[in-house]
Amino acid sequence: MSGERGGLGPPQTLKLNATAASVLGLLHRGPMTGWDVARLAEVGLGDFWNVTQSQVYRELRNLEALGLVVAGPAGRRDKKPYAITDSGRDAFAVWIRREPGADLIRSPLLLMVFFGSHLDPAHRQRFLAIQRLRHEQTLDEYRRILDQVVHDEPDLAKVLQFAVFHEQAVLQWFAWLEHEERPG
Amino acid sequence: MSGERGGLGPPQTLKLNATAASVLGLLHRGPMTGWDVARLAEVGLGDFWNVTQSQVYRELRNLEALGLVVAGPAGRRDKKPYAITDSGRDAFAVWIRREPGADLIRSPLLLMVFFGSHLDPAHRQRFLAIQRLRHEQTLDEYRRILDQVVHDEPDLAKVLQFAVFHEQAVLQWFAWLEHEERPG
DNA sequence: CTGGGCATGTAACTCGTTACATGATTAG
DNA sequence: CTAATCATGTAACGAGTTACATGCCCAG
Structure with missing residues (x-):
């Protein structure tokens, strides 16, 4: 025992x-x-x-x-x-043979959006603009690194390719959001 | 003091x-x-x-x-x-007025891919297939919920729209991966 | 030879997760 | 009435983060 x-x-x-x-x-x-x-x-x-x-x-x-x-x-x-x-x-x-579990995402930005009604539009839009800029830069960065490693490190390249798709999705969402806020 | x-x-x-x-x-x-x-x-x-x-x-x-x-x-x-x-x-x-920080993503799947060379191809592909299926279902689910709330809860709808874009990106990546593994 | 930054590691704290306890409510 | 499930909460543990200590190395 x-x-x-x-x-x-x-x-x-x-x-x-x-x-x-x-x-x-x-x-x-x-x-x-x-x-x-x-x-x-x-x-x-x-x-x-x-x-x-x-x-x-x-x-x-x-x-x-x-x-x-x-x-x-x-x-x-x-x-x-x-x-x-x-x-x-x-x-x-x-x-490494265990089946990988679900992803965990923790996004302060989405939290902010979820509580968006508690924030004045000026703030909201400023924050969104900042984040958008940041993600644009991040995407560039990923693309740059991907180019560098694509031949020597295939596994890393796969991860980076994910990063690129992910960042593109984020930017797509920002664009969609702006379109949403527009009409009034 | x-x-x-x-x-x-x-x-x-x-x-x-x-x-x-x-x-x-x-x-x-x-x-x-x-x-x-x-x-x-x-x-x-x-x-x-x-x-x-x-x-x-x-x-x-x-x-x-x-x-x-x-x-x-x-x-x-x-x-x-x-x-x-x-x-x-x-x-x-x-x-809620503080600027939101960076997202945190913790993905066992990407960890697996990063260490992919330590895994035999059979395992790797099986895991990928399972995850892919899961993400397909998740996407459907998000779309369904989005439809339900899109009129009554705009903030939640924004979050869900992000979820949809994100899942689409993930699936895009899976497709790309398969295309990669193919040629040999 | 000294002061600032880098390399190396530990300690303390906060946060997140898992496991558990137990009273209500409902199905059979 | 009893078993199962749901609602409600606490406790203990493990993981992640922040703060710190200190030796090394190089520029001046």
């Missing part, structure tokens, strides 16, 4: 959360310090799976405790390079 | 988080129990600003402590209707 997972036997069913799994995934590229993992996560997953530095460090500590990564000898400062272990690779392989 | 916010003077700059603000926003429609707020949040904000029951209850407690809502007399069971106060209205009005 007590000690149902007391330490003996390989933990068959350890459940990795998605953030931990991402860290493991990135470590497939070779040993890295927490800082580097965080940076890679930011550029690669960027806007579709946000991971902060602190999370990375926490997960690395957890993963080490589980034996899924090992820390190499600390270099300058505390700089510890972590490397994925074989169990780590196994755990990741198991994780 | 001690007690920088010790209790005297109106808390000019109390910072409402977005979830608390949503609760206040919904309470503009009239007094409601936590359950009702949660239900409204789910149908209205639904997929673009997720709010769970527990959060609602917690925020209601906080808001009451701050004097932004008041609880009426408990009815059957613990059923407590909460009503927004004048300070509540003020706080909400202040909140």
Whole structure:
């Protein structure tokens, strides 16, 4: 009864959360310090799976405790390079076979629109204009990066292509909104 | 030094988080129990600003402590209707004037695609097919609801229209992906 | 050799999720 | 009357965010 997972036997069913799994995934590229993992996560997953530095460090500590990564000898400062272990690779392989869950979107902008009647039109339109501009820039940015990586990193390119379609949809919506507000 | 916010003077700059603000926003429609707020949040904000029951209850407690809502007399069971106060209205009005921040998207699907090379093609395609189907259904659903509310609830309709554009973009991406995988 | 920014990591806090408890209401 | 489901709420946990500490490196 007590000690149902007391330490003996390989933990068959350890459940990795998605953030931990991402860290493991990135470590497939070779040993890295927490800082580097965080940076890679930011550029690669960027806007579709946000991971902060602190999370990375926490997960690395957890993963080490589980034996899924090992820390190499600390270099300058505390700089510890972590490397994925074989169990780590196994755990990741198991994780990535689960069917992916539903997307989570959290949009302050849509929240604002939903409560739009509580906001005077001037404010509303100003906010919309700002956001629209921002999304236009974001779209350009995605297109630029996509061009750069399209040949070398096909998986990243797929993600970026999603980003492009998504941003286009957002802009389409802005256009539609303006058309709506017009007639009066 | 001690007690920088010790209790005297109106808390000019109390910072409402977005979830608390949503609760206040919904309470503009009239007094409601936590359950009702949660239900409204789910149908209205639904997929673009997720709010769970527990959060609602917690925020209601906080808001009451701050004097932004008041609880009426408990009815059957613990059923407590909460009503927004004048300070509540003020706080909400202040909140909704802040410029909305960036969207947060957290997509297990894109995570999977990003790590796609670690997954065998069979799995990958199966997952994509499942998700695609799901998004097709979701789009239909949004269109249906949009039709229902388009006349009575313009703000909700705007949100739903966004949902439709978004889902269309997702489907566009799926189509593009298949086209990509094809040639070999 | 010093001051500012970058690299590296930890700690504390807030928020979101999951699990649970229990009274009402309805179907059979 | 009893079982199932719905309504209502609390508690505990896990994940995400913000704030901080401190060593390294380079420009002046």
